[in-house]
Amino acid sequence: MNPRLRLIGTILVLLALVIGVNIAAHGSFLEPSNIVRVLRQITYNCILGVGETFTILTAGIDLSIGSLVSLTGVVMALLANSLHLTGFALVSVVLLAGIALGAGAGYVNALPVVRLNLPPFITTLAMMQVALGLSYIVSHGRPVPLNSNAFNSIGIGSFLGGLSAKLHLPALPIPVLWMAVVVIICSLLLEKTRFGRSILALGGNEEAARLAGIAVHRVKTMAYVISGICAAIAGFLYMALFSTGSPQTGTGDEMLNAIAAVVVGGTSLAGGRGTIVGTFFGALLIGLLDNAMNLLNIDSYLQKVVLGAVILLAVALDEIRKRYLAAR
Amino acid sequence: MRAIGKSFPGVRALADVSIFVRSGEVLALVGENGAGKSTLMKILSGAQPADTGEIFIDGERVRIASPRDAERLGIGMIYQEFTLVPQFDAVANIFLGKEPQRGPFLDDAGARARAAELVAEFGIDIPLDRPVGELSVGIQQLVEIAKALAKNVRVLVMDEPTAALSEREIDRLFEIVATLKGKGVGIVYISHRMEELARVADRVTVLRDGTSIDTRAVTAFPIDEILQAMVGRPVDARFPDLPAVAADAPIRLAVAGLSGRDVRNVGFEVRAGEIVGLGGLVGAGRTEILRAIAGADPAAGSVAVDGKALRARTPAGTIAAGIAFVTEDRKAQGLVLGMSVLANTTLAHLDRFARAFGWLDAPAEERASEEMIERLRIRTPDAAQLVANLSGGTQQKVVLAKWLLGEPRVLLLDEPTRGIDVGAKAEIYELMVGLAKQGVAIVMVSSELPELLGMSHRICVVRQGGIVAEFSRAEASPTNVIAAASGAAA
Numbered sequence: 001m002n003p004r005l006r007l008i009g010t011i012l013v014l015l016a017l018v019i020g021v022n023i024a025a026h027g028s029f030l031e032p033s034n035i036v037r038v039l040r041q042i043t044y045n046c047i048l049g050v051g052e053t054f055t056i057l058t059a060g061i062d063l064s065i066g067s068l069v070s071l072t073g074v075v076m077a078l079l080a081n082s083l084h085l086t087g088f089a090l091v092s093v094v095l096l097a098g099i100a101l102g103a104g105a106g107y108v109n110a111l112p113v114v115r116l117n118l119p120p121f122i123t124t125l126a127m128m129q130v131a132l133g134l135s136y137i138v139s140h141g142r143p144v145p146l147n148s149n150a151f152n153s154i155g156i157g158s159f160l161g162g163l164s165a166k167l168h169l170p171a172l173p174i175p176v177l178w179m180a181v182v183v184i185i186c187s188l189l190l191e192k193t194r195f196g197r198s199i200l201a202l203g204g205n206e207e208a209a210r211l212a213g214i215a216v217h218r219v220k221t222m223a224y225v226i227s228g229i230c231a232a233i234a235g236f237l238y239m240a241l242f243s244t245g246s247p248q249t250g251t252g253d254e255m256l257n258a259i260a261a262v263v264v265g266g267t268s269l270a271g272g273r274g275t276i277v278g279t280f281f282g283a284l285l286i287g288l289l290d291n292a293m294n295l296l297n298i299d300s301y302l303q304k305v306v307l308g309a310v311i312l313l314a315v316a317l318d319e320i321r322k323r324y325l326a327a328r
Numbered sequence: 329m330r331a332i333g334k335s336f337p338g339v340r341a342l343a344d345v346s347i348f349v350r351s352g353e354v355l356a357l358v359g360e361n362g363a364g365k366s367t368l369m370k371i372l373s374g375a376q377p378a379d380t381g382e383i384f385i386d387g388e389r390v391r392i393a394s395p396r397d398a399e400r401l402g403i404g405m406i407y408q409e410f411t412l413v414p415q416f417d418a419v420a421n422i423f424l425g426k427e428p429q430r431g432p433f434l435d436d437a438g439a440r441a442r443a444a445e446l447v448a449e450f451g452i453d454i455p456l457d458r459p460v461g462e463l464s465v466g467i468q469q470l471v472e473i474a475k476a477l478a479k480n481v482r483v484l485v486m487d488e489p490t491a492a493l494s495e496r497e498i499d500r501l502f503e504i505v506a507t508l509k510g511k512g513v514g515i516v517y518i519s520h521r522m523e524e525l526a527r528v529a530d531r532v533t534v535l536r537d538g539t540s541i542d543t544r545a546v547t548a549f550p551i552d553e554i555l556q557a558m559v560g561r562p563v564d565a566r567f568p569d570l571p572a573v574a575a576d577a578p579i580r581l582a583v584a585g586l587s588g589r590d591v592r593n594v595g596f597e598v599r600a601g602e603i604v605g606l607g608g609l610v611g612a613g614r615t616e617i618l619r620a621i622a623g624a625d626p627a628a629g630s631v632a633v634d635g636k637a638l639r640a641r642t643p644a645g646t647i648a649a650g651i652a653f654v655t656e657d658r659k660a661q662g663l664v665l666g667m668s669v670l671a672n673t674t675l676a677h678l679d680r681f682a683r684a685f686g687w688l689d690a691p692a693e694e695r696a697s698e699e700m701i702e703r704l705r706i707r708t709p710d711a712a713q714l715v716a717n718l719s720g721g722t723q724q725k726v727v728l729a730k731w732l733l734g735e736p737r738v739l740l741l742d743e744p745t746r747g748i749d750v751g752a753k754a755e756i757y758e759l760m761v762g763l764a765k766q767g768v769a770i771v772m773v774s775s776e777l778p779e780l781l782g783m784s785h786r787i788c789v790v791r792q793g794g795i796v797a798e799f800s801r802a803e804a805s806p807t808n809v810i811a812a813a814s815g816a817a818a
Contacts, residue, residue, distance in 0.1 A: 192687055192688055192690070193682075193685065193686040193687055193688060194678045194679070194681075194682040194686040194687075194688055195686050197671060197675070197678060197688060198678070200664070200666075200667060200671070201664045201667065201671070201675055204664035204665065204666045204667055205660075205661075205663065205664040205665065207660060207661045208660075208661055208662055208663055208664050208675075209664065209675070210624075210643055211622070211624055211643050211653060211655060211661055211662075211676075212643065212647075212675040212676035212730070213642075213643045213644035213647040213648075213676055214644075214675070214678075215644065272664065272666050272667075273666050
């Protein structure tokens with residue numbers, strides 16, 4: 001089944017939903033300012049989902065991303081407060097350190113998977129606990145407020161504010177730009193490079209990939225490293241947004257929502273099939289749904305029920321369509 | 329089955345096909361892939377409904393709407409792909425889904441006793457209490473047969489039952505078939521192996537393009553006429569002439585002291601342009617020898633290509649040295665089914681297409697895969713087609729394309745024509761001859777004795793992981809190869 005066809009299905013569901021909700025919400029749903037709000041809200045989930053897509057494509061999974069958001073956020077905040085740097089230099093050093101930490105955690109996640117053939121469900125579950133514990137230890141259980149305001153523009157700033165004001169459009173938040181960059185780079189990485197082809201091949205048939213000379217261990221490890229890096233970028237953006245690195249940032253549903261975005265986006269949990277753009281649309285669908293239910297004043301407990309049902313429905317519809325096409 | 333018709337959107341799979349099988353008779357059903365054999369059998373087993381036509385059993389018209397109906401009517405199927413649970417033992421597999429019960433619990437002792445009875449009745453020699461995943465493919469096939477027999481079948485369909493079996497296991501299978509005939513079971517026997525028909529079948533029905541072309545008693549249906557009916561045109565000699573190997577042709581592949589899992593001290597040499605066949609029983613270690621040479625499994629000993637010993641015996645290392653390994657099981661080891669023909673074709677040589685940052689040169693990949701599609705006459709609408717949608721023979725050509733893309737100097741072929749139709753087989757033989765002419769050294773494992781004898785310059789017989797005998801093309805005969813393979817004094 002062609003991933004592009006699956007993507008088209010997701011987009012069609014999105015369109016129908018958007019038009020329906022917009023009518024029900026008397027046009028407020030499609031207002032540019034609301035669209036931008038949704039994009040801003042899905043940024044973190046989308047970036048985490050993009051990283052998760054790589055591990056799921058190898059028929060693995062990364063449960064540790066939520067905890068890694070906390071750990072990298074706290075460590076970056078502590079580092080920022082202890083460095084005698086300002087402005088761009090401070091931001092770059094902190095970000096690179098966070099990315100290194102995320103990549104390192106991803107490497108540790110992958111090590112027992114490729115060396116001992118342990119299931120990634122277990123190794124990343126362990127990392128989830130370890131990283132969360134560490135983030136509490138290094139922060140002494142308290143949020144770490146940033147001393148510098150160098151990060152403010154990244155967390156809450158806008159992109160091309162002047163131009164959009166002239167066009168009577170809402171300004172695009174900086175985090176949305178980060179999301180766009182991550183989606184584009186990772187999409188090219190998956191679709192256009194040798195590494196991406198290797199990921200898809202080993203997810204589809206690991207033995208065939210190995211016999212074709214693909215460095216299966218290295219490619220798999222890279223998938224977890226990328227997932228860790230994406231968690232670090234999300235941690236960085238959260239920290240910039242709240243001006244604080246908090247050990248509690250990633251203790252909610254981050255990891256589950258990211259996996260939901262991947263799956264709704266048409267990536268197979270069995271590995272080998274999926275796209276990054278699909279994950280973006282998966283995150284967008286979930287974000288729009290959240291937003292629509294808020295606009296329609298749906299009870300927040302009921303929202304959870306609806307969200308769960310929609311995830312199930314999206315995947316079930318996809319499976320049914322797949323069978324229909326296969327039976328022809 | 330009378331006047332069966334079946335259409336899929338855009339394809340007429342079966343048109344007005346009628347077959348019958350008498351009690352205690354074996355009807356062989358032959359035809360190229362896509363001729364409609366599988367569809368016809370799926371209709372009989374209730375996996376798919378027929379559009380038109382009727383089915384009668386013992387003169388009574390029956391309706392088969394589901395596999396359950398078929399089972400109730402005493403129709404048993406033995407599929408090409410095994411339907412066993414590898415972790416379960418033979419007893420549990422035989423009674424899967426209809427386990428004898430005592431009250432709310434499984435009656436293990438009863439199941440075991442009934443399985444033992446069954447096995448004794450048909451002379452099937454299988455270990456009952458080991459997980460079937462640990463048994464050889466041939467024994468698993470016997471378990472599969474026992475499973476079908478446990479249902480008191482009146483009609484038994486066997487889809488290529490010998491594809492995975494060694495000569496000796498085939499003999500045993502045919503004994504079981506004879507026992508079944510004696511008990512009045514009607515057997516529909518699907519096979520690509522022409523030489524088996526005379527041994528096992530009473531009558532032969534040839535299907536082509538969804539219609540039945542001819543049905544005759546096997547004694548009145550010579551093999552070349554069967555082949556002609558299958559392909560619709562006269563078939564030339566079954567195997568092409570092999571080009572002679574010059575006496576001074578350089579030694580391309582030299583293997584010495586190779587030992588590893590199921591491989592014991594194997595050494596042989598292959599000259600440029602030579603085809604060496606590895607014969608032997610299933611499980612003798614032929615596949616393992618190829619795997620060890622290709623670096624798929626770790627092994628001690630030395631492998632040299634053109635006199636240069638290979639240092640890194642990993643898949644990547646042996647590929648770089650010019651060794652290509654076409655694996656036995658194309659679905660499990662050869663192809664990524666969910667990827668396109670293009671992506672599968674270039675998979676083993678991505679470094680050729682990788683530019684800076686690993687960026688793949690898409691136009692170059694396209695050119696290369698189009699070239700291979702043309703060269704191997706791969707029947708696919710385009711290079712973007714997913715290989716999962718292609719027929720077995722076409723898939724096999726995609727595997728070959730993947731390896732030939734690298735212009736290998738040594739080609740290791742493991743059962744290169746298993747489960748593919750006559751036309752595709754002939755094309756693969758032609759290809760082997762062409763490669764040999766170009767100086768490629770070929771090592772081929774084949775369980776089909778005629779293929780082994782017809783397509784090898786030299787035959788090495790493998791038993792218990794080691795080479796026990798070697799025959800030149802002139803010396804080799806079915807009897808001496810089998811004798812060496814089974815350990816009988818030649």
